[in-house]
Amino acid sequence: MSGQPPGARGGAGLDAGTGQPGQTALRLVWSTPLYLRSTVALFLSGLGFSAAAPQIASFLVGELHASLTVAGLYYLTNLTAPVAGYLVGARSDRTGSRLGLFRLCAVVGFAGWTAIALAPRLWVPFVVSAVVLGFAGAATSQLFAAIHDQATLRPRPANDGVVAIVRMALTAGWVVGPVAGSFLAAVAGSRVMLLATAVATLAQLVPLGALRDPGPAGPASASSRAHRPGVRVMLPLLAFTALYICVYAGESVKYAFLPIYMNDRLGFSPALSGAIIGIQPLVELVLMPIAVVVARRTGEVRLMVLAAGFGVSANLCFALTGTAAGLFAGQILMGGVWGVFATLGIIVAQRLLPQAVATASAIFLSSTALSSALGGLAGGLGAAWIGLPLVFLVPAGFGLAAVLGLAVMTRAR
Structure with a gap:
């Protein structure tokens, strides 16, 4: 399997779409609104999710009086995430609406984390995580699908490097998030920390603004939308x-x-x-x-x-x-x-x-x-x-x- 995208095998230093000297991945991210804004959005996504991940068991035990065994069972609610992800992905491939579904998933994530932060009973986080947050996690996949569409429209040798930079932003969020979440939980309490996660999830919408989906990537894209x-x-x-x-x-x-x-x-x-x-x-x-x-x-x-x-x-x-x-x-x-x-x-x-x-x-x-x-x-x-x-x-x-x-x-x- 080649490490280069289709159409990027011509000249090592040429932009495959224009024949002009190619851009580095960093310059390509900086000069392409979708890439740059996705990088910021995915940092916020990683920051929010990773802030909550190490603290959720403590929240269930300390705020909702769950036993350690019951708190451990919370993580089984993640098993619905692949089903939710598949449903969102299949819908995206049928309609081509990557960024529209991304925005919907981000709003759903905000609602889900807010509901958990305000939960009056132990069953609420379990139901919300199983039913709602699986769809929230699909937001990330929609951004990567949009990035792929953009890369297919303008094949360049640096496109894989673009994915690496965007993925690094998500990883950087996961580096910072656990520290920030622990500090906020210690200072203001677990519920405030979870509300902050909700805000970070919703804040993914800000960098994307009113940006529209990349155009169709060619005849293959139209046929793929017709058949699952x-x-x-x-x-x-x-x-x-x-x-x-x-x-x-x-x-x-x-x-x-x-x-x-x-x-x-x-x-x-x-x-x-x-x-x-x-x-x-x-x-x-x-x-x-x-x-x-x-x-x-x-x-x-x-x-x-x-x-x-x-x-x-x-x-x-x-x-x-x-x-x-x-x-x-x-x-x-x-x-x-x-x-x-x-x-x-x-x-x-x-x-x-x-x-x-x-x-x-x-x-x-x-x-x-x-x-x-x-x-x-x-x-x-x-x-x-x-x-x-x-x-x-x-x-x-x-x-x-x-x-x-x-x-x-x-x-x-």
Whole structure:
């Protein structure tokens, strides 16, 4: 699979649409309103969602008096997200209304987070999360579908770099959000923090303003709106998404058990534990633009085989080293995993279903909910069976399955 978009193979330094010297990805983002405004919107999206994610269990226990077991079950409400994402994506591919559906999903997200923040009873967050927030999460996939449409209209060698920059903004929001959410919850309370999440979700609308969808991308786009892709056509995308779920499942295991392991078993100071946790997103942000450059030479899926191998090695470091240096090494390797997958995953997903890119984007991006549930279940059973730190062998096994599956996919394509 090539690392370049169709039509970008002519001259390495030429704009494929005009024959003029090509722009760098950064200049292209800066000069294209859709790219620039999507970058800001996705930073706000990441900021809002990541501020709430680590605090929601504390809110359920502290404000609504849930037990720890019931609070843990809240995360199962994410299992409806892939269904909501598919419905929104299919509608988007039929109508071509990417930004209209994005705006609707953002408003729905604002209403959902506001309802949770003001919830008088424990059942309210569960129902709202299961029924409403799945549609809110589909907003991100609509922006990536619109970016794909724009890139198809004006093929350039730098288009993959544009996706990397926009995706970095989402990751940057997830770096800042947990810190901001923890601070706001400590100062003003969990309900105020959740209201702030609602405001950040709605604020995604501001950068996009009245911007309209890119024009139709050609004859293929019109035919794809008339026919929903069948299951057989979607099989490569579904297989790739399943392998991505295997890779991502390790994240929920890591965030659940690595802090406990460092603090309770190894006796690390809070500063050392925080440094180990914090090194991963920094490495990820550095590697995201590099991944695009390397993928042009190796192919995206081949590079993902290597990245999934990094994930296996990282979990072996967590399980077997028992030292700060070993855990730092594991987190640096994890930064390599997500520097590749966070950047290239959406690109590969869209190319596996080019006639329905919004559906592909929604299925791929909403799969993180399934992987979190899978990782949480497998990690909980593994911790009860083999304990800490050997529980990290469980995600290492998932990662090995992903390595083998991606290698097969590389040969098949």
